Amino acid sequence: MKNKNIFQRFPFALTVITVALFILIPLSQILYSKNPYSAIEGKFKVMNQILYYINQLYFEDVDMDELMEGAFQGIFKKLDPHSIY
CATH class of the missing domain: 1.20.5 (Single alpha-helices involved in coiled-coils or other helix-helix interfaces)
Structure with missing residues (x-):
């Protein structure tokens, strides 16, 4: 039983x-993990690859500083309406 x-x-x-x-x-x-940011390291690698491909393969010249400024603004905009860059 x-x-x-x-x-x-x-x-x-x-x-x-x-x-x-x-x-x-x-x-x-x-x-x-020894690195507290290890969870987002993969995302940084993807972002770096995207920027590389845009810089190398996009059909027009790209102002990388302007592109990065837009990315920074997008990050802060996504947080909340009170965060600004």
Whole structure:
């Protein structure tokens, strides 16, 4: 009788453990990383690639300073109506 009860709970326990691992492992990597900004480093790499491609491949000359100013303004505009750059 006890064995039957254990086998009925096994799928539920396995599911709970699996979900916990999927949540805790990435969270622990972010919390215990040496670099507190490691979560956004990938975004900076993508931004750098985008700027490189625009600078190299866009059909017209682009003022990169003006482009970056627009990006900075967009970041602050997205925060809230009181933040300005």
